[in-house]
Amino acid sequence: MAVAKVRPRKQSSEKKATTKRTRKQSSSSSNNNDDDDEPLNKKLKSNGKNSTNKNDEVKDEDIPLGQLEKTKSKTKVISPKEEDIENDNELTLSQIKSNIDKSIQIEKVSNSSDNKSLTENEEDSSEYKWWEEDLDDGTEKWQTLEHNGVLFPPAYESLPDLVRLIYDNKPVKLPAQAEEVAGFFGAMINTDHAMNPVFQANFFKDFLAVLKEAGGVLEPKNLKITKFDKCNFQPIFDYYEQKKEEKRQLSRTEKKALKEEKELLEESYKFCYLNGRKEQVGNFRVEPPSLFRGRGKHPKTGSLKRRVYPEDIILNLGKNATVPNPPAGHQWGEIRHDNTVQWLAMWKENIFNSFKYVRFAANSSLKGISDYKKFEKARELKNHIEKIRQDYREKLHSKVTFERQIAVATYLIDVFALRAGGEKGEDEADTVGCCSLRYEHITLTPPNNVTFDFLGKDSIRFYQEVVVDKQVFKSLKLFKKAPKKSGDQLFDRLDPSILNKHLQNYMPGLTAKVFRTYNASKTMQDQLDGMEIKLEQPVQEKILLYNAANREVAILCNHQRSVGKNHETSVQKATDKIEQIIWQKIRFKRALLQLNPKLKKTEGKMFEDIEDLTKEKELEIIKRVTERDLEKFKRKFLNDNEKRKEKNEELLPESQLEEWLDKVNKQKDLYIEELENDGKLSDEFMEKVSKEDKLRDKIHKFEQRIINANLQLKDKEDNSQVSLGTSKINYIDPRLSVVFCKRYNVPIEKVFTKTLRDKFKWAIEGVDDNWRF
Template identity: 50%
Template sequence: MSSESGPLSEDDSMTGNGARIAINGHANDPSSHSSMSEDEDMPLSQTVPPRRNLKRRKSNYVESSDEDEIPLASSPAKQSTSAAVPMPGAAAATTISSSKLLKLKRLSTKKEESDDDCLKKPPKRKPARKRVKKEESSDEDVPIAAPKPSARKRKVKPESDAESDEDKPIVTSKKAPAKKAKQEEDAKQPPSKLNGKVKTKEKNDGDEEGKGKGKKKKNKEEEQEEVYRWWDADANSDGTIKWQTLEHHGVIFPPPYEPLPSHVKMKYNGREVSLPQESEEVAGFYAALIESDHAKDAVFNKNFFNDWKDVLKKHPPLDGTKIATFAKCDFRPMFDYFETEKAKKKSLSAAEKKELKKAKDEMELKYTTCLLDGRKEKVGNFRVEPPGLFRGRGEHPKKGSLKFRVRPEDITLNIGKDAPIPVPNMPGKWKSIQNDNTVTWLATWTENINQSHKYVFLAAGSSLKGQSDMMKFEKARELKNHVDRIRANYSGDLRSKVMAERQRATAMYFIDKLALRAGNEKGEDEADTVGCCSLRCEHVTLEHPNFIIFDFLGKDSIRYYNRVAVEPQIFKNVRIFKENKEDDDSLFDRVTTASLNKHLNSEMKGLTAKVFRTYNASATFQRLLDENDLEGTTLQEKLNAYNKANRLVAILCNHQRSVPKTHDQSMEKMRQKYKGLKYDRMKLRHGLFGMDSKYKKIDKYREDESDLDEDWIVEYEEQLKSKEIEKAEKKFAKENEKLMEDNIKPQLESVLETRILQIEEDFKRLAKERGKHAAASKGNKTTEKIMESIDKLTERIKSFKLQMVDRDEGKEVALGTSKINYLDPRITASWCKIHDVPIERLFSKTLQVKFPWAMEVDTEWKF
């Protein structure tokens, strides 16, 4: 089969080895992993013709269908008796054998109660109430979760609960597959713990922080040593009561508007306009963006001008100017003033910048933490967003609209009953105060553009967020025990006589194999982004004999384009779903996200389409890492292998990004540095040969740097010479400065001239050595020292080249999204321990703080 046959070929069975993932619509066999084609290195948006019209193409095939293949809505559903059919891609990557499945099931039935990573369900608690999802990790906006009245508790069978609610916390079921692994982990934990708190190490291995930093730095680190180990404590994780006491200081409002100087005015039709503060502030929002791409966007300009005109009606120009035409407005004087102010801030000395930052930090200090059940925990987004113009993502119809200033009257606070009510840092009173300990947000308000709810939550590393993250990944791990059965069930429903069941099964197939989001209906005033359930006929094109082309805008208006080969039954189903429909009709007109998630919940308690996506991403990532034989490899080779696996999963999840504007410049700098390292190696080799010509016969020293031509060497040595002279001048000035501070007579200019003359002599010698294979060695180095330096430099060159390859291959893929939201952090922690890779090379400090519970897994842990 050709490379265009897509990831779902006949060879990719559901249980087979050598599975592939769908990447850019091409099959990826082991050989293609090592050398990707030029097409695959391009952004997904560039591998296809520009998106002109999404009208569906007519298929050039003729195919008869049996009457049995047409679903009848009134017919009873066909029983799912068929076995799992061959399904590649993410399915093949995540399927476990039936023997292993039975073993896991036997294991999970050994005990009645599960502590599941210390998130044990206490007896006789009220049923779970709705839980507010955190904005940074959720796919959709969530309403404020109001407390519900207690319902009568009844027993339900695991795996078949009919209730479905994505917003409810995922409570660990009694049959927890991860229980044994957790018990083994607990057995290995040191017994000396006090109230769930321990002191962390002052610094990690290889951490050089503290060197030469003084006591100040050390004291700052010691303040943060105390870490609350909620995963070892008996936390309230039953999904109802989140906290007992909660105190915080509310939110910080942005400073009030400062009017522009009287000489800075916008112009209308060539004349200066005097604006009142309210209108001037909005004009300034646009003025600051006139050199950006936003100001070139017609929708952005139209929305801004319409909203600004509304403000002008209430606050008209002081000189009576009537502003009616956008094209006559000139915001350049305001822009120039803003740029001048920016330049002034940049030109501040380091000491001045430090003072400003210190004052800001002191003012914000009390807002950065809260008291949760008597513990100090960090607050996340405690700053209220300032007013401005809505940027939006992609082709959002409301971009350019005015975001109003949020005031205390717009904000609802959530605090403990006995906690003091905080005073806002601007005039006004809070909208309301509530004491709801079943939710985790501290403050909420509704923004005026999309009427979406904004929340202030605890920081990513807090105990509440940590519990939520761990439960999410444990729920995805639990899917391992059910995935074969679920896949067999929806495979049987692909031929159901009931249209709704057949559509649902086909949607599940796409969600499972292509990691599509479920999707929700969008209003007319929202960006036209879709997911699986909201696909329209225009987004899906059939191509003979069994290819489907997906082309639509996904979350954040990122284009999803994929040409995949599918099973004949899937191809036939999509053809049936599209019959007698217009391009803008829904493909799955009998399936909604809610009904799909309700069905998934009946298959496995707490299962949603998002859990499937998390499961497939993590399981595929684990498999890709395990496929690499990294015995005897360098650290950089290990990092490249990890980043490659991360990249493949990010492509599977369609986590794209546009190539950074500075990428080419950055790569050019890296290429120059790479050549510079090779130049240093060449000079060392020539110095070695100058000491003894016998080394020319040794292979590892004989290999020359063929890509360094003479023109480049001349240019590079001139650059080196300029840098050395500049360095000597700075050193001379610094030495004289110190002498003057000590009341000692400064050095004469002749000292500097002598140093510069010596530098010039050195570079004249280098010029004479060009083209020769032997040179005088600088300094009193022995041959052994030079050989050692050459070997180290050779390894450094090899490692740096791998860094260049890794940087270039990742220019179009956002690795952070999958690392934060879809890849179980314990996979990375365990892999780092197995291969002796410092965790800080893969997880930033922020991620280490976010996932402290994941850092303690051992080398035996697997997703």
Template identity: 55%
Template sequence: MSSSEDDTPLVKANGRRTGAPTDVKMGDATGTNGHVDPGVSIRFGPVKAANDVDMADADPQADGAAPKRKSRASIGQRKSYAEPESSEEDDQPLSKRRRTSVKHEDPETDDDVPLALNGRKLPKASETAIGEESDSDVPIERKLASQKKKIQQKAEKDAKASRKPDATKAAKAAPKAMANKRQTNGVKKEPVDEKPAVIKKTAKHVQLKGKPAIPAHVKKAASGKSTPVKKEESEEADDGEEEEEYKWWEDPTKGDGTIKWTSLEHNGVVFPPPYEPLPGDVKMKYDGIPLTLHPDAEEVAGFFGSMLNATQHVENPTFQKNFMMDFRDILKKTGGATDSKGNKVDVKDFKKCDFQPIFAYYDMKRLEKKALPAAEKKQLKAEKDEQEAAFMYCMWDGRKQKVGNFRVEPPSLFRGRGEHPKTGRVKARVQPEQITINVGKDAPVPPPPEGHSWKEVKHDQEGTWLAMWQENINGNYKYVMLAANSDVKGQSDFKKFEKARELKHHIDRIRKDYQKNLKHELMVERQKATAVYLIDQFALRAGNEKGEDEAETVGCCSLKYENVTLKPPNKVVFDFLGKDSIRFYDEVEVDAQVFKNLKIFKKAPKKAGDEIFDRLTTSALNKHLSVYMQGLTAKVFRTYNASHTMSTLLKDMKATGNNAEKVKAYNDANRKVAILCNHKRTVAASHAGQMEKMSERIKGLRYQKWRLKQQMLDLDSGLKKKKGAKYFERDEDMDLEWVKEHQAFLLEEQRQKIQKKFEKDNEKLVAEGEKEMKAKELEERLQVVKDMEKKFNKENKTGKVEAEGKGPTIDKIETAIGKLEQRVENMEIQAQDKEENKEVALGTSKINYIDPRLTVVFSKKFDVPIEKFFSKSLREKFEWAIKSVDEDWEF
């Protein structure tokens, strides 16, 4: 909207757009709402979109002329010792929140980790394009559109039925109360923070001292099937008694309050080892001249030199430029570089720098470490674990809890994700004087390294962090937190998914209201409705404004003029850098009214750089959503839509066959969720190689099958006539050259197995105090490989394969062939699954957005081991889900 029209609602008179006095409201003349089934945004979408940090509410500006504005750079940064996992910061002003970011303990599951990147040129569409279904000309996202619509309609019907009459009455009263407040139509405005901000308690704030009400369905599900109480040894040295397992998810006494703990004791953090200078004969060269550097400067040169094999970084011009800038600064501070005669050398041209000697040294050290005997590696690990044992656990309200990231990051070169503008900058060594410790008032303060002191010691009972410091690259605060499988983290996940489950009772009203408000008389309400529509239908992240030194990663509320292209009658092209600077590019169909609204929001004099939702902030949107449900924010829609979709698909699923086929059925459903929710990723550089290896393994199994068939002929040549010559032919893609290469591979594989077994047996003998076996024993064992080689050479020469094994029979060989065929089938299923998932982030959906209890339901319903879906660390993280539901549980 033009600045002169900001206070003038849009109306139509006789089909024309005209100006009107400030008291004239926006009517419905923009056209009827021709509702269409929205498309599914996936074609070029990213794995993750822009970062979702909830921001403070912006009070709408009073009616009156107000200039439009471009998104401004963030200003200020709030230093806070409060709960670092907060996901609702509505009391914090935008100017203070936007530059404050948190390094979470578990980036795999944390959805709020800011990924600040620069606004570089977008990649070509072809670089991130997703192919269409191989068996059809119709893209899969179009196929899913109608299925998505049916799921939504059923969800709205179920939501209406699930609400009690009194709850419905109260829910309807809330929006009316809000509507009675004076609404304005001003542009975005940042609130003035008159009082010190207070962090609200959120779903992610988990307390071990209060008592939350665990929903009845959880208690019922948990107690539906009796699970033996697991007992494990207490890890406390002074207590030999067994400690009963603590099932907090069954404990209605645990709740969410402002106080997270009453007692906290730990041993601080582990610092990286000091720098070890390079040998005297290993030097960086400049223009061919070996340089003598101060240890601090040499360490920085080593950062670059040690990673020359990481070409995606060291060949990046931005990485080189930033490194050179910091390297020159350190040279200046440490007296510069000199040649062998002590003459000063001005290091200023990156192209003249030669780090190859440093790389060769560190590469040699890596190979030496890799070549260490397994016993020595095991011993070194045991020594390291012993040194760190005291830091791995803390005492939290009297319970022993595992600490997640107790190691301080070592100095290095910052890499960042996507196209970060600060990639290549030097991450400085963190000193104890920068670290703040959080412990109980009565707990002993962990001692800092000798000769040092802590920056500060806090007793912050509202925080779940144990230690914190500010890193030098982006000024972000890094926190030492509890491990993912701790009670606190588990409750955080539990509450996140319970919040999404709660949304299912309100989704119908929300969708009904935003469809109605798409034609609201006030522009700010239209923008809210349009934004919620896009977030709900296309899983866009809410988005926030970025600072000048951050990438232009955006989301819904921060979409710029150039990020949206309109194609009449109702197609919209989104093109922007989302989270991780992964390009979100897709063409979708939207409701006719949404199309009209976006056209209005883009109307001249707006131009490139201007915001489309210029009267809306993320916090204002979240405040609007909280009217429907306490704690509801834009990000809850992603969790709800993913979990509800998976739940619906799971109800109709008929997974049959072996475990591989059942796992594929689960992955197929997961893939639909990932597509519907835009959980995309760029194809990994290693994908083609991995697929080739899988193909070779399948081919190798087919070769084994052919050899078995030949052995059948060796036992009974008459089978060729009985079964037909074609049955015994070698596959066309297995010519003699390939056969010889594969035989060489099999021989080497067998040789390595024997050598490893020999080394392992020797380690066992030494551990038991016995003598090691001599090299002659290894030679005797390797005779098997020599015999295999002779056999292969004979087979290649004669074209015949002799029957192998003890008492070979036709029946035994046919049984072995059947097993091989099953292995081939399973591997082909896995290969197909891997290929179909190459551009879909199934892990993102399964771990962060699909309620883990749904995966447990699938596991129990179709009798598939949970290990097929969750790794050991994930099984620990989602222990509460695995132990709290049975196969009849519903989201």
């Protein structure tokens, strides 16, 4: 693996002699009320003063109602009294927590609610511009809420009687419950997951449990399935492959009918009424049963995700809302009326005993408000970051291990955008963050080089060689001092909750996660400030620069991805496309010379590339172009007849297809004839392009297409191992992307998809090109 050499970003107190942008932003006071810092028409009323203390990993709304803490608090952490760094190892993590808990001072904050009640007559969600109103920072999320519950997956359809699991060379008839689970594995026996011994073991364990619950094998009686190696799932695989092929072979009309049937079934679940306004629901479907796959080397991969029933589901509705009817023969697990949370339904899944939620869609007002507050919270950090950095630099020299660990952890989170991390159970993937780093996860190389190597979120490897502050290096060396060994915690006095409580001394609601959002957005702002873009540049060049800036953020946040299976094919197609455009450009240059041979002397440089393609390469391109066009007309013939069939119109005869294909083959013969005549174009072609200015215009357009295609290919290659979507959607303030588009005349749809334009409508309409993070 290529080693990423990363140096810490210079902190703003050390930047006094750098760029003009930094001089404008450094040391800005908390009282700074410049217009540029007011992103929307209205500021948050409380400016975060009523924020609840939260862990980086846990949100209040993600916890069942009975477990929620009802008190909002501001904390002040009192450090343990000083003692020598070499002799304070007897202070345990639980003692530190106890000391901190005793020192927390709680201030009860009353929550005001100034929002006006919304009635049935108010605007639809597409017209509701919440960002132009005062935002109440209280706990109440809504006044009224109505919805139609959740959509369950279809019931299991048993396999045909002749399709059975083979065990020890004998066909076996299974109860429907066990047959369904066997089908999950059988349908994927050709995948890498099914080859994984851990996946196989977990699947087989759960399959046997379900088989036992269902009463065992039906036929042959008294047969017991005990060994995975004796199971043959091939008949099940073949059956499901056949079903897939049948689905692919459906006519356009049949596919359309199935789609309409599906949409009709889903229609009543897609929307709800929030405070009388129609708003979109996000994931209204209950997850179907399946085998858990997981990322990386997950210990639970292959385990059965069991079917969820209405009895497992808690619905959340307004008190006066009509409770939707559960499926026949069932009843809901519970009905709640909790307007302090933003979920509509929830249930507990069996793999991790965690809760799954049905929430509002990304373009809903509540989700928009949540996103806005998240980025404003990160933006608020710029008023406190200098104080935080000054404090942790001082505490790097502390003689108290606890204080020094907090300082080093804060440094790593701030400078290298590490996640806070948290404790993992034995049945969870071994992923870590800053606070849960172990002895073996860092390698120290004097004078101040540190190599990180661990599995981060989603089992993505974090591997970087970085240069750290000398005092940080010295502290890490102490944290690894004997008797510590492999498997021991590096930060044995810390966990995310302790760190976050400490951070909230500087700013209400500050957590390690806010640093990550702040530094991602700050990095993007710095990238935009350094761009040198001319308005007349092609849009594709501007997008390339935008993606390069986004990539810097993705690298900072370690947003990696494995190269896709189809990446090589995709690159080859793009390369072929460029070759075809070059070939067409050369043909038109030949035509220009054929029209005016004198140009060879007067504009010789223009025609230097005419001999760039060999005859063999041109023949290869002609073959590709011909195959592409033949396939295009075959598809056109099928699609046109599908449309005619829908409208009860007369179908195109086969002779029409033959005519189209014959035309393509005749064109191929003309191309080959050109080659045999040393590039001389046919009289028929020359009649079509008889004017020099038209030929020059065509050549210019081909050159622009070549430039754009090469830019797209470079972008594809550069981004093959970096996930730009995660940083763009979740970490970079969307207003920065909007500023880029407005400042350089880039259509917003080049940066945000339709879904993202709906999600970030508040950002698109709320700022101009002078806004700054």
